[in-house]
Each structure stands twice: as structure tokens, then as C-alpha cells.
Amino acid sequence: MNPHCIYSGGNCWNCDYCTLLKGPPGAGKTLLARALPSILPRLTLREALEITRVYSVADALPGGEPLVRTRPFRAPHHTISHAGLVGGGRWPKPGEISLAHRGVLFLDELPEFGSRNLETLRQPLEDKVVTISRASGSLTFPAAFQAIAAMNPCPCGYYGDDRQPCTCSLSAVQRYQHRISGLLLDRIDIHLDMMRAPFQKPAPSKRARIRRRSGHG
Numbered sequence: 294m295n296p297h298c299i300y301s302g303g304n305c306w307n308c309d310y311c312t313l314l315k316g317p318p319g320a321g322k323t324l325l326a327r328a329l330p331s332i333l334p335r336l337t338l339r340e341a342l343e344i345t346r347v348y349s350v351a352d353a354l355p356g357g358e359p360l361v362r363t364r365p366f367r368a369p370h371h372t373i374s375h376a377g378l379v380g381g382g383r384w385p386k387p388g389e390i391s392l393a394h395r396g397v398l399f400l401d402e403l404p405e406f407g408s409r410n411l412e413t414l415r416q417p418l419e420d421k422v423v424t425i426s427r428a429s430g431s432l433t434f435p436a437a438f439q440a441i442a443a444m445n446p447c448p449c450g451y452y453g454d455d456r457q458p459c460t461c462s463l464s465a466v467q468r469y470q471h472r473i474s475g476l477l478l479d480r481i482d483i484h485l486d487m488m489r490a491p492f493q494k495p496a497p498s499k500r501a502r503i504r505r506r507s508g509h510g
């Protein structure tokens with residue numbers, strides 16, 4: 294893992310932290326985010342019931358399973374609609390942030406999500422719920438999740454990289470970084486600048502041995 298990994302020895306899983314990973318392509322941002330659920334504790338029955346209620350309302354219960362037993366990991370694409378992300382529709386249904394309740398919401402390429410989507414994340418990050426208003430009344434869905442977002446530092450991706458020069462103008466770098474508003478940045482608890490770390494993929498024979506030892510092969 295990347296030596297900058299904040300999760301490696303931490304005990305941060307009991308709090309709903311919001312983390313932003315910033316770094317060049319290949320720094321391991323996606324790798325680190327996808328590894329996060331593997332260090333989260335097992336669900337309690339109460340959490341499982343909370344998640345199951347959300348999935349049931351969203352009509353998203355995995356076939357044949359009456360109870361959700363694993364922590365959700367949701368990674369919506371940045372082209373997702375506003376209703377798909379925060380919830381909505383004529384008969385309001387939970388969106389991705391509620392489907393990530395008690396689990397992880399991974400927002401890869403954060404600046405690409407668009408300002409409307411990004412601004413509406415502020416309420417759930419603060420209140421752990423999202424409220425959807427309709428003429429007939431308002432609905433509140435739970436949204437207590439660990440948010441982990443990733444972004445490159447600039448349009449070309451290499452600003453600050455020690456090996457590859459950045460080809461962007463300073464104003465382009467600033468415009469790109471300002472796509473995340475100060476108000477949203479304020480709600481991010483951990484800002485992590487990641488560098489590309491030299492690493493070697495284990496040889497296939499060694500990979501097979503590791504898989505056998507971990508019971509995956």
C-alpha cells in the first residue's frame with residue numbers, strides 16, 4: 294500500500310469521516326478507496342436492519358436476501374443525475390448517498406460531479422440525513438456514510454508530481470481546484486496529497502501463494 298495510507302494503522306472506522314485523496318494518475322487513490330471497506334468492522338444487527346430498510350424502500354434488496362449483511366460500498370459515476378445521487382423522483386426513493394448508509398460512498402473524479410451535486414452533499418455530510426421536499430410534504434432518508442473522494446490536482450493530472458511535468462497553466466490549475474467550493478472543502482475532515490510510490494507487482498507465482506494463504510484461491 295501507499296506509505297501515505299492513513300487507514301493502515303488508524304482506528305477511524307467508528308466515525309463518519311470525509312476524506313479527499315488528491316494525487317496524480319497511478320498514485321493509488323482508487324486502490325486505497327476500494328480497500329477501505331475491508332477494514333471496516335462487521336455490521337451490527339441494528340445497522341443491518343437500518344440498511345435493509347433503505348434498500349427495501351429503494352427496491353434494491355439483493356435477490357433472495359431478506360437482510361443486507363455487508364457494509365455498502367457505493368461508487369456512483371460522475372455523470373449520475375441529481376436524483377440518483379441524493380434521492381428523488383415522483384415517489385421519492387433513496388439515492389446513492391442513502392444506499393451508502395453505514396458504509397462507504399466513493400466519489401472518484403470529484404470535480405466532475407458538477408456544482409449542483411457537490412453542493413447538495415453538504416447537508417448530508419453535516420446532518421447524516423437527507424431531506425427531499427415535495428409539494429405534498431418532505432421525506433427524510435438516512436445518509437450516515439464514510440465519504441471518500443478522489444481527484445487529480447489539475448486537468449493533466451501531474452501538478453506537483455516529481456517525475457512527470459504538469460502541462461497546465463497556473464490559472465487552469467486554480468480553476469480546476471476551485472470547482473470544489475470552500476464550503477464543501479470545509480466539511481472534508483482529511484485532505485491527503487498522495488504521491489506515486491514505487492512498487493512492484495508480485496510475480497504470478499507469489500500472487501497465487503498470497504491468494505492461497507488468504508483463502509481466496
Ligand SMILES: Nc1ncnc2c1ncn2[C@@H]1O[C@H](COP(=O)(O)OP(=O)(O)OP(=O)(O)O)[C@@H](O)[C@H]1O
Nearest residue numbers: 294295317318319320321322323324325445490492
Ligand atoms: N502503492 C501501490 N501498491 C500497489 N499497487 C499500486 C500502488 N499504487 C498504485 N497501484 C496500482 O497502480 C494502478 C493504478 O492505481 P489507481 O487506479 O488506484 O490510481 P489512481 O490514483 O486512482 O489513478 P487515476 O488518477 O488514473 O484514477 C492500479 O493497478 C493499482 O493497483
Ligand SMILES: [Mg+2]
Nearest residue numbers: 322323401443
Ligand atoms: Mg482512480
Ligand SMILES: [Zn+2]
Nearest residue numbers: 447449459461
Ligand atoms: Zn497539469
